[in-house]
Amino acid sequence: MDTNIYQHFRNDERPFIDMVQDWVEQVNMQYAPVLTEFLDPRQAFILETLVRQETELSFRFFGGYEAAERRRCLIFPEYYKPVQEDFEIELFSIHYPKKFTTLSHGKILGSLIGTGIRREFLGDIISDGENWQVFVAKEISHYIQLQATKIGNVKVRLEERSYTDILTPKDDWTDEKATVSSLRLDNVVGTIFNISRQRAKQLIETGKIKVNWTPMQRPDFLLDLLDIVSVRGFGRLQIQAIEGTTKKGKIRLTLGVLRK
Template sequence: MDGVYQHFRPEEQPFIDAASGWIVQAENQYSPYLTPFIDPRQAFILQSLISKNSEFMLVSLLTHERQRFLIKPDYFEENEADYQMCLFSIRYPSKFSNLSHPEILGALMNIGMKREVFGDILNVGNDWQFVVEEEVANYVQLNLTKIGKVNIQLERLPFTGALAIPDDFEHKFVTVSSMRLDSVVATVLNISRQKVKIMIEGGLVKVNWQVVKQANFECTENDMLSVRKHGRIQVLEQIGKSKKDKLKLNVRIKG
């Protein structure tokens, strides 16, 4: 595995080990393996591992950020039921109450849900939805009756009823002096590097949904950066160097 580890971060080794085990199980049984919900960076790593085996592929049902994937052999034709997921719509008195992403996330965690058993929390206007593993769906429906002080009910929906989330990310090409976290954030958001360093050390910046307090943290492809009050940046790819030997990046930005 050392040859694989060298292409990724040391802290990603536990996920690499788990993902490699999923692939081995799919190969040994020559049948699909269903993953838990994983984030885009983890999906990138998993796809990188699978690409070494031409007989298997990675497929998903939805186009959300956090997804549940099937590692499947070429012959297998999947259907919706194979993903073993449930889509819930949150019913609440929207004329008198408001919900927020942090409140819904906190409510799910408070009833004992681990992050890998549910996907994105979707929102358009006053409508809120989320996806969970089918195995825990009944438990969630029985126990999630309040979000904050708001009484709610959960309604199961077919996946054809999933909210269409607009892709309001803006594509942008930038040149950075390095892949350091402070350099990437400062350049993309046009903020001074010193100010960004203070923000990072103050815990205001996340990489792949985890707080990173080291300004010299090295970013890489498919990293999702979240900067409090400034939005999100997804590093898509490095596309060479400029004439001044700076790195050219393709990124997506959402304010």
């Protein structure tokens, strides 16, 4: 693998790049598939970039359903023919008293992580507006069923379901075009959600913004391809393409935007 690959990515992505290199080496040495944990879209992009350099290896992503954001990846030798079961993903429905409370993505995620489960073992959390489901790595499915008995102060029960029972997610993502003066986090958030850069900076510094599901408190953080930004109270955005610059030097973006 190209030892200069680091220069194409952010410094804070080096540990993940090293991890991908370890997975690739393992497949090459053992000549057997390696299954990753759940990856966010940015991590999936990095993995794909690196594995494509290995001409004798293939890969496939799967997150439990076709439109999944968080997906596991199977890296395998050319001879191998993967099947869905190789991805070891379980689906759980969350049963809760719907007449007396409502759930949210943030509440569910926070409560599941509060049981000691690492984010990398959790896939998408989806809803049809009332019912909720979560995809989890098979290796922690028994643990999560035993430990996840409350979401916030609400008693819940997780029930394992088959793939034929997957909800149809209620999703209002829209495709949008925008031009920005820079890829700084505060600048992109301010432009897309039509707020001042100072207000965007305040949201970042007070912990109300996440990049790829990780809290980010640096207004000058530079976004890149496939990053997902969550802005509490405003919604989410994903940079889907960086399409060059205008004559005035502004950066053209294609984005997915989910507005609250």
